[in-house]
Amino acid sequence: MSTFLELQNISKSFDEETILEDVNLSLEHQKTLSLIGASGSGKTTLLKIIAGLEKASNGNVVLNKQNINNLPPQKRKIVYLYQDALLFPHLSAFENIAFGLKLQKQKNIRNTVNAMLESLGMIEHAEKMPNQLSGGQKQRIAFGRALVIKPQLLLLDEPFGALDPKIRSNMQKLFKNLVVAQGLSSIFVTHDIKEAIIIGDGIAKIEKGKLIQFESKQSFYNTKSSGVQAEIDFWKQLKNEKE
Amino acid sequence: MNRVLKYIYACLVVFPVIFLMAMSFAEKWRFPDFWPENWTFKNWSSSIFGQGDLLYSLIVSLGISLMLASLVCVISFFVSKEIAYSKYRKTYMKLTLIPYILSPIILAVIFQYYFAFTSLTGKILGVLIAQLFFALPFGIVIFNNFWNDKILSLEQLTFTLGATPKESLLKAVIPLSKPAIILCFFQSFLVSWFEYGLTRFIGLGKVKTLTVMVFNFINEANVFYAALACVLLVLPPIFLLYINKKALILKQ
Numbered sequence: 001m002s003t004f005l006e007l008q009n010i011s012k013s014f015d016e017e018t019i020l021e022d023v024n025l026s027l028e029h030q031k032t033l034s035l036i037g038a039s040g041s042g043k044t045t046l047l048k049i050i051a052g053l054e055k056a057s058n059g060n061v062v063l064n065k066q067n068i069n070n071l072p073p074q075k076r077k078i079v080y081l082y083q084d085a086l087l088f089p090h091l092s093a094f095e096n097i098a099f100g101l102k103l104q105k106q107k108n109i110r111n112t113v114n115a116m117l118e119s120l121g122m123i124e125h126a127e128k129m130p131n132q133l134s135g136g137q138k139q140r141i142a143f144g145r146a147l148v149i150k151p152q153l154l155l156l157d158e159p160f161g162a163l164d165p166k167i168r169s170n171m172q173k174l175f176k177n178l179v180v181a182q183g184l185s186s187i188f189v190t191h192d193i194k195e196a197i198i199i200g201d202g203i204a205k206i207e208k209g210k211l212i213q214f215e216s217k218q219s220f221y222n223t224k225s226s227g228v229q230a231e232i233d234f235w236k237q238l239k240n241e242k243e
Numbered sequence: 244m245n246r247v248l249k250y251i252y253a254c255l256v257v258f259p260v261i262f263l264m265a266m267s268f269a270e271k272w273r274f275p276d277f278w279p280e281n282w283t284f285k286n287w288s289s290s291i292f293g294q295g296d297l298l299y300s301l302i303v304s305l306g307i308s309l310m311l312a313s314l315v316c317v318i319s320f321f322v323s324k325e326i327a328y329s330k331y332r333k334t335y336m337k338l339t340l341i342p343y344i345l346s347p348i349i350l351a352v353i354f355q356y357y358f359a360f361t362s363l364t365g366k367i368l369g370v371l372i373a374q375l376f377f378a379l380p381f382g383i384v385i386f387n388n389f390w391n392d393k394i395l396s397l398e399q400l401t402f403t404l405g406a407t408p409k410e411s412l413l414k415a416v417i418p419l420s421k422p423a424i425i426l427c428f429f430q431s432f433l434v435s436w437f438e439y440g441l442t443r444f445i446g447l448g449k450v451k452t453l454t455v456m457v458f459n460f461i462n463e464a465n466v467f468y469a470a471l472a473c474v475l476l477v478l479p480p481i482f483l484l485y486i487n488k489k490a491l492i493l494k495q
Contacts, residue, residue, distance in 0.1 A: 048399075052403075053399045073402040074403075077405075079403045079404060080399070080403045086393070086400050090418045099404060099414070100405055103404065103405045103414075149405065
């Protein structure tokens, strides 16, 4: 399969501080890459560079074999989703989803938005304002708002970080289904190893501005620094103690 | 107890307005009489419809205050954004406090030479610019708290959804900033509306706003006209307060 997104030697510094150092990454078409990293590791900066919201100090962002370094975020068709759903508080759930479509001056907005609300299981909440929605419902609307404009690439910055475990699990399934159904390519940032494994087709890890992309999930499991083996040992030990 | 306090508060606000209103219709009201000798529409008819001096002052005051409030809202909205996302935010915000350390009249004395040099003294434009020096930092302080990481993230989100900077401003940022805009407009209007020293000094007494007229009438010991000017001075802020409250309630 061909490479859809390629980052070539991306570096970023703020004043004297180096945030990203020679980052290389590739993502295939219609695949999801899980990106693991602790707070302050540079993952948000990396996503913002891909989205065009930050400029890299060095390196290239290549999307669909085109260098998009100088392309403004409006023209990239790359949607960046934050941990906070960031719904527009003055717009209803329906209007939030319709936001991008109205900018594109599309026709049949009502039908498109209703179809999206239906697929999100949110049709009965269409007229509600964001302050009337739960955390999980807000995140669904945020997904809908991003997916309805059919982006080339979806960047998700710990979107389920603020949700409780049950809703989080439901959202992971919903996300997988939607991404597959729409044939989307995405980068999913998380600091939860389990979530990274469930969501991603591939896994990369970023630490102090340096990125390692694993060849396969298996090579990720086998790498000691991934923390997978430590996690398995922990649960095994717990199971043995219980028995 | 709460109800009693509410009534006391209402009396404190309403009584001066009623008293001033009564005085503006009075003629020959001397101490220790409880009521004036005559009630008359003469004060109102001559100053509003006859000589028209107070009507002119009302229009000038409204013009200056509305223009100033609008200018402060627009300029401070954009300037405060630049300041809020600048790495020198704290330094710039300290600078905005300078007009509060110096009183408006001291500011007027400092700048008077430049106003005279540019022939702006004694002119409405001069008064407007002078008031802007004082009110603009005020607006920047009001908007400063509006610009935070969440607004920045929302703005960036609109860009990734395909919005141009103009679309992002009109469809996301301005609707979100409505309460701050209303507050800024209202406060700036009041700053200008009740401003006396700076207006008098830069306006050389030729720019006759309502506050200038009130003091003129008081100096002339013309209490009935002073009361009339005060009524005109008090009513627009009350009206604005009512609209402001209604807008915020509707928003909620």
